[in-house]
Amino acid sequence: MRRVRPGAAASRGGSASRKVGEERALTSVAAGARYEETYEEPKDVPRLWHVTLSVSGAEAPLKEVRRGLEQLAHDHPFLLTSRYANDHAEIRYWEEARDLHDAAAVALRLWGEHRQTAQLPPWEIVGLEVIDRETYHYRIAEGFGPLPATPVGVHPF
Secondary structure, three states, rough: OOOOOOOOOOOOOOOOOOOOOOOOOOOOOOOOHHHHHOOOOOOOEEEEEEEEEEEHHHHHOOHHHHHHHHHHHHHHOOEEEEEEOOOOOEEEEEEEEOHHHHHHHHHHHHHHHOOOOOOOOOOEEEEEEEEEHHHHHHHHHHHOOOOOOOOOOEEEE
C-alpha cells in the first residue's frame, strides 16, 4: 500500500509537483490524531484481490500437470495454491491491482503467457473469480466460499 506523507503531492505526474530545489512546507498532525483519521488516501492505490482461475482441456499426464504447476509457482511465488486433475486445474492467489478490471486482466493472461515457459497443458480458461479482500474475508467468516488456501502449494483434487 502506498502512503503519502502529509504535505506531499498525492498525484502521479500531477500539477502539485515541486520545482527542483524548491522547499516543501511541512505540516503537522494534531496530538493524538491518527494518520488515517486526518488524511485521505489517494484513489489510485492498489488493493488486494483474491483470484481463482479455473482451466480445463484434454487429458494430460498427471506428472506433467503437476510439474507445470510447480514451475508456474516457482516462477511466480505469489501463487497460493493449485489443485489439479488430468483434465482441469484451479489456481488461487492474491493479486495487487488498482481495480477489479486490472486484476482480472492479469489473471486472464496468466495461463497463456506462461504456457510455454512452465510447459503447461494447452487448456483453456473456463472460470475466473476475482473478489476484493473484504468480500473474501466476509465469505470465510460466514462459512461460504472457498476455504483459505491451506496447505499452500500444488495438490491433486
